[in-house]
Amino acid sequence: MTEKQVGLVHCRRYDADEVDAAVERAIELVGGIGAFVRPGQRVLLKPNLLMGAEPAKAVTAHPAVLGAVARLLAAHGCTVVIADSPGAGTRYTEKNLRRAYDTSGFSALEEIPGVSLSTDTASRAVSYPQGRVMKRFSIIEEALAADAVVSVCKAKTHLFTGYTGAVKNLFGIVPGLEKPVFHARFRNPADFAGMLLDLNGCVPPVLHVMDAVVGMEGDGPMSGDPRPIGAILAGADPTAVDVATIRLMGMDPGSIGTVAAAAARGLIRPDFSDVRVVGDDPAAVAVRDFRRPATGQAGMNVSWLNRLVLRFLQRRGTDVRPLPVPDPARCTGCGRCVLTCPAAAMRIEEGKARVDPGACIRCYCCHEMCTFGAIDLKQGAAGRLFSAFFR
Numbered sequence: 001m002t003e004k005q006v007g008l009v010h011c012r013r014y015d016a017d018e019v020d021a022a023v024e025r026a027i028e029l030v031g032g033i034g035a036f037v038r039p040g041q042r043v044l045l046k047p048n049l050l051m052g053a054e055p056a057k058a059v060t061a062h063p064a065v066l067g068a069v070a071r072l073l074a075a076h077g078c079t080v081v082i083a084d085s086p087g088a089g090t091r092y093t094e095k096n097l098r099r100a101y102d103t104s105g106f107s108a109l110e111e112i113p114g115v116s117l118s119t120d121t122a123s124r125a126v127s128y129p130q131g132r133v134m135k136r137f138s139i140i141e142e143a144l145a146a147d148a149v150v151s152v153c154k155a156k157t158h159l160f161t162g163y164t165g166a167v168k169n170l171f172g173i174v175p176g177l178e179k180p181v182f183h184a185r186f187r188n189p190a191d192f193a194g195m196l197l198d199l200n201g202c203v204p205p206v207l208h209v210m211d212a213v214v215g216m217e218g219d220g221p222m223s224g225d226p227r228p229i230g231a232i233l234a235g236a237d238p239t240a241v242d243v244a245t246i247r248l249m250g251m252d253p254g255s256i257g258t259v260a261a262a263a264a265r266g267l268i269r270p271d272f273s274d275v276r277v278v279g280d281d282p283a284a285v286a287v288r289d290f291r292r293p294a295t296g297q298a299g300m301n302v303s304w305l306n307r308l309v310l311r312f313l314q315r316r317g318t319d320v321r322p323l324p325v326p327d328p329a330r331c332t333g334c335g336r337c338v339l340t341c342p343a344a345a346m347r348i349e350e351g352k353a354r355v356d357p358g359a360c361i362r363c364y365c366c367h368e369m370c371t372f373g374a375i376d377l378k379q380g381a382a383g384r385l386f387s388a389f390f391r
């Protein structure tokens with residue numbers, strides 16, 4: 001198995017000059033922009049947009065990082081199209097996209113010559129016979145029309161998958177309201193991870209740039225807290241970029257579903273000895289006490305027994321995972337969670353959201369999509385017992 005290089009450059013602030021220099025050097029460390037794209041190519045720049053949020057909240061890739069990559073591509077002679085489909089509960093419409101771009105600070109990037117923001121919401125189904133769990137995907141047209149895809153991801157925790165970074169970022173090329181179908185079909189994080197690997201095989205980005213200047217800890221990907229890390233990473237292999245980033249976040253890469261699934265498929269060595277980080281010292285920016293999500297999906301460095309139990313919980317542990325519970329005091333009754341829920345477990349009663357615990361599959365799409373932060377996670381007795389023993 002060949003070595004997978006990941007460029008890592010310290011970058012402590014979203015100062016435009018500092019970020020531009022860090023992004024360029026991180027990409028230089030893995031071969032330079034010319035190793036990934038050619039002049040004249042139409043390149044899809046795929047940010048982590050989710051549903052749009054102010055840059056200071058650390059929900060989206062920061063516009064300074066996205067802009068730095070866009071400028072590099074444009075200077076290399078590429079036509080750059082920034083496009084994404086918002087998160088699961090948001091309709092994939094021109095209006096919603098424009099709002100998400102505005103809120104995230106992406107709209108200003110259109111001033112860069114050769115760079116545009118797409119509001120095209122077309123998509124089509126494509127076959128992927130090599131897929132292990134998915135042989136057909138619905139993909140946004142901008143991804144299919146591009147000569148190359150460059151992903152700009154964000155280092156965050158995730159209630160359902162434990163961590164979201166390079167591999168998970170590509171889920172955004174599945175059009176908006178089709179995403180809950182995947183959550184309904186792949187109900188546990190391990191199976192969901194296999195689907196994400198298939199998606200990365202179906203439309204493989206040529207380059208992944210990780211915004212880990214400020215990451216998100218706690219209940220990501222939407223409602224966690226910003227946490228400075230201080231690095232930009234870049235690489236051709238999404239799992240290798242994720243392994244390097246997960247370590248910066250003080251977690252065990254093997255406890256993350258997409259990494260474990262990639263190792264099981266032979267895409268990366270189980271001990272990650274084929275991941276080589278080049279550039280600045282990772283230890284100088286690694287955050288040891290990065291806060292995990294309340295679901296406990298993002299593992300610590302665990303013993304073999306704990307790892308076994310965590311695997312069991314990932315496959316069979318719906319009952320011990322916390323239940324999303326809307327708080328009537330904060331809930332506005334907007335209904336976004338109802339629209340998002342793949343299991344039809346959410347409903348609005350007397351103007352407030354309510355969850356049916358028996359129907360809920362604990363995918364946490366509702367938590368991810370509630371912009372009012374009105375959904376708490378409450379763990380039952382069985383979950384508390386497991387937590388006491390194994391965390």
Ligand code: SF4
Nearest residue numbers: 331332334335337370
């Ligand atoms: S829980 Fe959140 S998303 Fe659901 S109705 Fe209430 S405010 Fe809207």
Ligand code: SF4
Nearest residue numbers: 341360361363364366
């Ligand atoms: S109510 Fe349960 S199944 Fe529905 S979106 Fe929320 S976590 Fe997922």
